[in-house]
Amino acid sequence: MAGLNLQKYARHEAEREFDTTSLDEQQATIRSYCNDHPLADYVQAVVVLYNSLPIEKALKH
Numbered sequence: 001m002a003g004l005n006l007q008k009y010a011r012h013e014a015e016r017e018f019d020t021t022s023l024d025e026q027q028a029t030i031r032s033y034c035n036d037h038p039l040a041d042y043v044q045a046v047v048v049l050y051n052s053l054p055i056e057k058a059l060k061h
Helices: 001-008 024-035 042-052
Strands: none
Touching: 024 042
């Protein structure tokens, strides 16, 4: 997810805020996705999690 944010940063786009959701909640989101989509790649669960995180309110750059 840091890599996705780095791409957004390089394109001067708003990044996702990781610290608004606890690590336990993030892990639960991934676990739930994997349980519901057992044939999906793990990276798909990560992208779903990433897209569920709030967008940074103000650009830092």
